[in-house]
Amino acid sequence: MAEEAARRWELAAHGKLEMGKVVGVVVLDGWGEAAPDPFNCIHVAGVPTLDSLKKGAPERWRLIKAHGAAVGLPTDDDMGNSEVGHNALGAGQIYAQGAKLVDMALASGKIYEGEGFKYIQQSFENGTLHLIGLLSDGGVHSRIDQLQLLLKGASEHGAKRIRVHILTDGRDVLDGSSVKFVEMLENDLAKLKDKGVDARIASGGGRMYVTMDRYENDWQVVKRGWDAQVLGEAPHKFQNALEAVKKLREDKKARDQYLPPFVIVDGKGRPIGPIMDGDAVVTFNFRADRMVMLAKALEYEKFDKFDRVRFPKIRYAGMLQYDGELKLPSHFLVAPPEIERTCGEYLAHNGIRTYACSETVKFGHVTFFWNGNRSGYFNQNLEKYEEIPSDIGIPFNEQPKMKAVEIAEKARDAILSRKFDQVRVNIANGDMVGHTGDIEATIIGCNAADEAVKIILDAIDQIGGIFVVTADHGNAEDMVKRDKSGKPLRDKDGNVQPLTSHTLNPVPIAIGGPGLHPGVRFRSDLPSAGLANVAATVMNLHGFEAPDHYEPPLIEVVDK
Numbered sequence: 001m002a003e004e005a006a007r008r009w010e011l012a013a014h015g016k017l018e019m020g021k022v023v024g025v026v027v028l029d030g031w032g033e034a035a036p037d038p039f040n041c042i043h044v045a046g047v048p049t050l051d052s053l054k055k056g057a058p059e060r061w062r063l064i065k066a067h068g069a070a071v072g073l074p075t076d077d078d079m080g081n082s083e084v085g086h087n088a089l090g091a092g093q094i095y096a097q098g099a100k101l102v103d104m105a106l107a108s109g110k111i112y113e114g115e116g117f118k119y120i121q122q123s124f125e126n127g128t129l130h131l132i133g134l135l136s137d138g139g140v141h142s143r144i145d146q147l148q149l150l151l152k153g154a155s156e157h158g159a160k161r162i163r164v165h166i167l168t169d170g171r172d173v174l175d176g177s178s179v180k181f182v183e184m185l186e187n188d189l190a191k192l193k194d195k196g197v198d199a200r201i202a203s204g205g206g207r208m209y210v211t212m213d214r215y216e217n218d219w220q221v222v223k224r225g226w227d228a229q230v231l232g233e234a235p236h237k238f239q240n241a242l243e244a245v246k247k248l249r250e251d252k253k254a255r256d257q258y259l260p261p262f263v264i265v266d267g268k269g270r271p272i273g274p275i276m277d278g279d280a281v282v283t284f285n286f287r288a289d290r291m292v293m294l295a296k297a298l299e300y301e302k303f304d305k306f307d308r309v310r311f312p313k314i315r316y317a318g319m320l321q322y323d324g325e326l327k328l329p330s331h332f333l334v335a336p337p338e339i340e341r342t343c344g345e346y347l348a349h350n351g352i353r354t355y356a357c358s359e360t361v362k363f364g365h366v367t368f369f370w371n372g373n374r375s376g377y378f379n380q381n382l383e384k385y386e387e388i389p390s391d392i393g394i395p396f397n398e399q400p401k402m403k404a405v406e407i408a409e410k411a412r413d414a415i416l417s418r419k420f421d422q423v424r425v426n427i428a429n430g431d432m433v434g435h436t437g438d439i440e441a442t443i444i445g446c447n448a449a450d451e452a453v454k455i456i457l458d459a460i461d462q463i464g465g466i467f468v469v470t471a472d473h474g475n476a477e478d479m480v481k482r483d484k485s486g487k488p489l490r491d492k493d494g495n496v497q498p499l500t501s502h503t504l505n506p507v508p509i510a511i512g513g514p515g516l517h518p519g520v521r522f523r524s525d526l527p528s529a530g531l532a533n534v535a536a537t538v539m540n541l542h543g544f545e546a547p548d549h550y551e552p553p554l555i556e557v558v559d560k
């Protein structure tokens with residue numbers, strides 16, 4: 001039995017490519033390819049290391065798709081993101097992702113027949129249904145149209161009292177758009193009211209300051225949300241949410257992503273929707289990373305990350321199950337994509353020793369997302385994951401170099417130690433600084449990322465290894481909102497609107513290093529290849545044939 005199981009994981013030898021080379025895999029987060037332009041921060045920064053890869057070896061540099069259907073998103077209008085990007089990179093296969101699975105479950109009505117909905121439904125008679133999540137049409141973590149359908153469906157299936165706890169975006173969508181999304185939601189809630197459903201927005205706050213932290217970078221973010229959503233306490237109190245976002249945005253420095261927490265109160269100043277015993281709660285984001293911490297706070301009896309003050313007895317379901325290893329949350333409305341047989345798992349079964357590293361804000365990207373939304377190791381004896389603490393409590397334009405060099409130095413040490421066959425990192429700057437919309441800072445961030453790549457490539461050089469440098473989606477290469485013809489949009493004072501979001505651009509991939517067989521080059525028969533083709537490529541570079549069900553490798557070996 002055990003033998004048979006082992007055989008199922010055994011990878012065939014490649015034949016032409018040797019085993020035993022050290023492979024460095026660098027993922028530049030938020031690093032797409034776009035034409036030179038003053039708002040292309042990568043271009044303006046000047047990135048000698050990345051440029052040398054592009055110009056130095058044209059057969060070993062190409063672009064791959066990182067958005068839309070290529071990464072399992074509903075349409076090609078959907079920009080890429082870290083979750084789907086790293087899932088595709090690590091799994092070597094294209095899965096219908098959370099956004100699409102929720103769309104299908106809502107369209108067919110199956111969402112209301114599932115165990116998760118039936119579970120929360122038990123609270124509808126005597127309790128309130130609370131919906132907590134990101135309010136925008138960004139499509140990275142959530143979508144407002146899905147919330148609208150869920151509100152309608154839940155009320156048709158018995159919810160009589162609904163409270164929505166909103167998190168304003170301004171990161172996947174333009175800053176300032178929160179007002180429009182609150183208006184849309186208020187409109188819908190008013191329609192429900194006409195039908196006799198008591199439905200209101202009860203609290204809110206900006207996603208980066210309230211609730212949506214990730215990888216345990218800063219629990220205070222989750223606490224701020226908890227206080228507003230569960231306890232009904234926040235420094236700002238308003239009678240309605242539209243007034244709240246408009247007033248909070250009057251501060252010149254206010255940004256949707258960083259709005260402070262607020263609660264909606266009645267005429268007597270009492271919060272209109274704290275979460276109480278007997279209530280139902282749904283976190284309506286489909287994406288995992290920024291919901292896991294709240295899910296723990298809502299679900300775990302034992303919890304010591306902050307003082308919850310009150311731990312209400314609720315029925316809680318996630319839109320999806322966010323962590324397949326922890327089975328968190330235990331109830332969910334839509335089954336997540338079953339991302340299986342990832343390259344990390346294959347390589348662990350084939351004896352490859354892996355080191356993965358990033359700083360906190362991206363740590364789960366090269367571990368959890370890479371491994372198909374699973375926390376933990378496949379084989380503790382072969383893998384080491386190292387996290388470098390990120391700066392906390394600041395927007396990253398204040399420290400745009402982030403921990404790029406520190407990550408690279410860890411990777412360098414891991415490479416030179418010869419204790420690992422694969423050394424994998426995520427360098428965060430292009431993305432995290434790009435999201436602030438601060439062009440000057442993003443340029444500094446891109447320089448730091450380039451410097452980090454150089455440190456890693458030098459180490460690969462030193463030990464005769466192989467490198468793969470790629471990215472998960474675009475961001476820093478385009479920092480301005482454009483019209484249909486591609487021209488930057490300007491307001492009447494001539495100011496441009498910074499683009500804080502990811503983009504639809506393809507991303508580069510470069511391979512090389514002294515350990516690479518001289519006959520390896522990118523194939524020309526895969527013009528529309530995407531991130532999911534990278535896993536098979538990496539397996540080849542480790543000297544293995546990739547499994548048949550993987551997207552094909554990007555490389556071929558010609559006689560030289």
Ligand SMILES: O=C(O)[C@@H](CO)OP(=O)(O)O
Binds near residue numbers: 030082140171290431
């Ligand atoms: O910060 C995030 O959560 C997203 C954008 O919403 O970025 P990324 O997908 O790069 O993690």
Ligand SMILES: [Mn+2]
Binds near residue numbers: 030085431472
């Ligand atoms: Mn990313």
Ligand SMILES: [Mn+2]
Binds near residue numbers: 082431435475502
């Ligand atoms: Mn991002």
